[in-house]
Amino acid sequence: MSIVSTIQQSVTESLSALFSQKFTEKDFQVSETKPEFEGDYTIVMFSLVKLLKLSPDSIGNRLGEKLVADHPDFITGFNIIKGFLNVSIADNYWISLLSKNHGDENYGRRSPNGQKVMVEYSSPNTNKPLHLGHLRNNFLGWSVAEIYKANGFEVIKSCIVNDRGIHICKSMLAWKKYANGATPESTGIKGDHFVGDYYVRFEDDLKAESQVLINKIKLADLSDFSGAELLKLEKLLVDLTKLDEIKDEEKINKLHGEIRELSRACTSVIAEAKQMLLDWEDGKPEVIELWKKMNSWVYAGFDVTYKKIGSDFDRIYYESDTYLLGKNIVHQGLEKGVFFKKDDGSTWIDLTAEGLDEKIVQRRDGTSVYITQDIGLALQKYEQYKIDQSIYVIGNEQIYHMKVLKLICEKLGMPNAGNIFHLSYGMVELTTGKMKSREGTVVDADELVDEMVATSKQLTEELGKVKDFNEDDLKGLYDTLGLGAMKFYLLRVDPKKTMVFNPAESIDFHGFTGPFVQYTYARIKSILRKIADAEPVPDQDIKINSPLFKLEKDVIINLEQYPAALEEACIEHNPSIIANYIFNLAKSFNSLYTEHSVANAESEEKKQLRIQLAGMTANVIKSSMALLGIRVPERM
RNA sequence: GGACCGGUAGCUCAGUUGGAUAGAGCAUCAGCCUUCUAAGCUGAGGGUCAUUGGUUCGAAUCCAAUCCGGUUCACCA
Secondary structure, eight states: OOHHHHHHHHHHHHHHHHHTSOOOGGGSEEEEOOTTSSSSEEEEOHHHHHHHTSOHHHHHHHHHHHHHHHOTTTEEEEEEETTEEEEEEOHHHHHHHHHHHTTOTTTTOOOOOSOEEEEEOOOOBTTSOOBHHHHHHHHHHHHHHHHHHHTTOEEEEEEEEBOOSHHHHHHHHHHHHHOTTOOHHHHTOOHHHHHHHHHHHHHHHHHHHHHHHHHHHHTTOOTTOOHHHHHHHHHHHHHHHHHHHHTOHHHHHHHHHHHHHHHHHTSHHHHHHHHHHHHHHHTOHHHHHHHHHHHHHHHHHHHHHHHHHTOOOSEEEEHHHHTTTTHHHHHHHHHHTSEEEOTTSOEEEEOGGGTSOEEEEEOTTSOBOHHHHHHHHHHHHHHHHOOSEEEEEEEGGGHHHHHHHHHHHHHTTOTTGGGEEEEEEOOEEETTBOOOGGGTOOOBHHHHHHHHHHHHHHHHHHHTOOTTOOHHHHHHHHHHHHHHHHHHHHHSSOTTSOEEEOHHHHTOOSSSSHHHHHHHHHHHHHHHHHHHHHSOOOOOOOOOSSOOOHHHHHHHHHHHTHHHHHHHHHHTTOHHHHHHHHHHHHHHHHHHHHHSOSTTOSSHHHHHHHHHHHHHHHHHHHHHHHHTTOOOOSOO
């Protein structure tokens, strides 16, 4: 039981005894005492004042005396300031917490609860390499999975690979046109980047061709358009002339954007891509063969990146397998009356009662739309794994989509549909604004990882502390530090917030960073190694005669909070709670480290105490950093 | 226009079941390495918590309105 709930319970009992009425822990608040006051925990009197119609001081005095009398081994003193009852906790309470848990590498973790949860994350497209945004997604997903495991859940990490569709055809087309049979092997380019380059090539062609069309439109030449597109275009142009008179810049821009989109859609290269997609769906052998070949290049590239950043999956779904899954669902939905058919034959769901719109679930030609596949996959996940919860790590631009998905699953009566959770995270922006692939400002994942590792190498060499390391050790250390810095940097921010990626800040290894925590760990291990070398210490209970120093107590208080932080991170689906927690723990230990020596403590008892303190801090740092996917070095 | 998310120090971020004088890192300035690793520690300056009103013993936190920024509302995925 945590110390706060222990205090709550004691206070509840004492209050009930004092005032002969029933109290619950909701009748008052317990929090840590602010550093400028004496005491460890504070009980706020004001809510009790209302209940008891007595002055804060009177309640505080009686409660404080009662608490000390009832729990002399736990609460040793109190003071009251302006309605705040500050109580002091016995040193022995902290010391026993330490002796009990200091050697437990699983401290804070919970035993299995029998619940199964699937975390879907990463979900890449097979037409380009991973970028900074994917890194945030991967680190978040992986970390949330670990946090769930630590809270007793059985976790299945999954990934849906978007390996089909018109965007995939784009890179295939460009490769056919320009590659002359080149391969990643023949060029020495990593497979995902190799394919991505052709995707860019296609986009360049598309841009050039649509620009020609736009130029023609400007000269009132609409000969390249026909049918529905022509009508739409003419309407847009009429609207545009009207707006030109009003001078509404926003609307004019919007219209220009629509014209741009329309001309893109009417290019010959898009027509080719569409044709290729049809051929793919028909199973045309040469298309399928090329598709398989190019995807295999991408997967080879992804494997390298995933391995490097430590992402892994228990189950990988491919959209090429799942994109037809929703078909049966439409039937069922119609039978259950959840869906309805419109006159043109398309199938819909009415979500207006939920404050949303009508959403289409099947086109009039009978083909599935995006959401239908997702429903199919959601059901398949449940059927295959009987999961209790399903977590989707997807960017916040899909909040609406995921809301619809969850609602539909609930209406279809899918088991545990209520436990679908969209872990939506904010975009990663640059100091110069958003990343835009068309402007080439996208930060490539592989490049970034390499830079971080190179930075850690450079800084390590400058400090020159590990000159005796062999080459493998060094390489391992650079990876540990570089990736640690990057993961910590991306995970320390609340997932749901848009965050700014500042390159200069990201390679800073001081302050609120991964390497700061890693350094604390390495120093502790160094101390413990030296002590153990000198004289192996037996594990023992500690009795000390001198009081705990504030700095010692601060560290123990931090350690006591680990289980609570772990639980909160799980409930909130939020690794940044862990990151903030570890940083505070490391900081408190560093302060202690500077002020009080472990090896040369003033007494043998204090030495034993600090050995346990250091050991437990190291354990908690190691296991909590592991929840973020960050390794800690024994030396650095 | 509707819906959702955000606005806290120069910058990046904590802090929301309402609590004491709003915190941390970076940056700036001033100190600390013959003593367990200075990737560290100690201290200083820096704030109308977007604005206005309300709720109450008490509001960054709850409510309302307004302003600013973002996302979204496709027979695209």
